[in-house]
Amino acid sequence: MKKVGILGGTFDPPHIGHLIIANEVLHAQNLDEIWFMPNQEPPHKIKSGDVTNIQRVEMLQLSIEVHSAFRIETLELDREGKSYTYDTMTLLNEAHPDIDFYFIIGADMVEYLPEWYKIEKLMQIVKFISVNRPKYQLETDYPVQYVKVPDINISSSLIRERVKDGETISFLVRDEVKRYIEENRLYES
Ligand SMILES: Nc1ncnc2c1ncn2[C@@H]1O[C@H](COP(=O)(O)OP(=O)(O)OP(=O)(O)O)[C@@H](O)[C@H]1O
Ligand SMILES: O=C(O)c1ccc[n+]([C@@H]2O[C@H](COP(=O)([O-])O)[C@@H](O)[C@H]2O)c1
Numbered sequence: 001m002k003k004v005g006i007l008g009g010t011f012d013p014p015h016i017g018h019l020i021i022a023n024e025v026l027h028a029q030n031l032d033e034i035w036f037m038p039n040q041e042p043p044h045k046i047k048s049g050d051v052t053n054i055q056r057v058e059m060l061q062l063s064i065e066v067h068s069a070f071r072i073e074t075l076e077l078d079r080e081g082k083s084y085t086y087d088t089m090t091l092l093n094e095a096h097p098d099i100d101f102y103f104i105i106g107a108d109m110v111e112y113l114p115e116w117y118k119i120e121k122l123m124q125i126v127k128f129i130s131v132n133r134p135k136y137q138l139e140t141d142y143p144v145q146y147v148k149v150p151d152i153n154i155s156s157s158l159i160r161e162r163v164k165d166g167e168t169i170s171f172l173v174r175d176e177v178k179r180y181i182e183e184n185r186l187y188e189s
Contacts, residue, residue: 107136
């Protein structure tokens with residue numbers, strides 16, 4: 001069976017933390033590929049409203065082109081409403097019976113797991129891999145594997161605040177993404 005890690009996210013915008021954790025998990029778990037999966041509506045927070053789905057996908061494309069094992073899965077963008085992972089993984093398992101999926105989450109999402117939609121059933125249809133994230137706890141009663149990554153204190157919120165305040169985002173996102181944000185005047189207000 002092919003082993004694929006799914007990094008679901010809002011990617012508003014994608015930053016180097018996403019790339020680092022994807023690469024670390026790819027190697028630590030001997031996965032074949034990582035699929036970056038932008039959500040339509042994040043179940044637990046509100047998108048910034050500054051970007052379109054197409055812009056988030058374009059920034060993801062610019063981010064992942066560095067790695068031949070990185071792909072984008074746009075399935076959640078075809079569905080309106082909140083992107084519940086249970087619904088998505090049911091569809092992905094049906095569409096790819098030859099693939100063993102691993103859903104990758106940062107420690108902030110581990111803390112939130114008890115609130116996930118149909119969490120008990122979700123745990124039965126996909127394996128979870130967690131990674132550490134500064135300021136969040138990894139303890140959970142759910143059967144989640146753990147991959148230790150270098151602590152990365154970068155978030156999409158930080159990038160948005162920096163742009164709004166006219167501060168640098170160099171090296172926090174890929175240069176191509178920085179240029180895209182500037183050219184499209186994203187996150188300025
Ligand atoms: N610096 C990081 N360290 C570990 N995990 C991270 C990091 N940044 C993002 N993640 C994980 O990547 C996934 C997608 O994150 P997302 O696209 O929501 O970015 P974010 O930085 O958390 O965004 P925001 O600041 O807008 O909440 C989530 O599982 C999140 O926990
Ligand atoms: O299904 C849920 O209830 C659920 C609750 C919180 C987060 N998720 C998913 O977890 C991934 C990371 O979430 P986010 O919002 O931090 O980008 C993303 O794919 C979300 O759709 C899913």
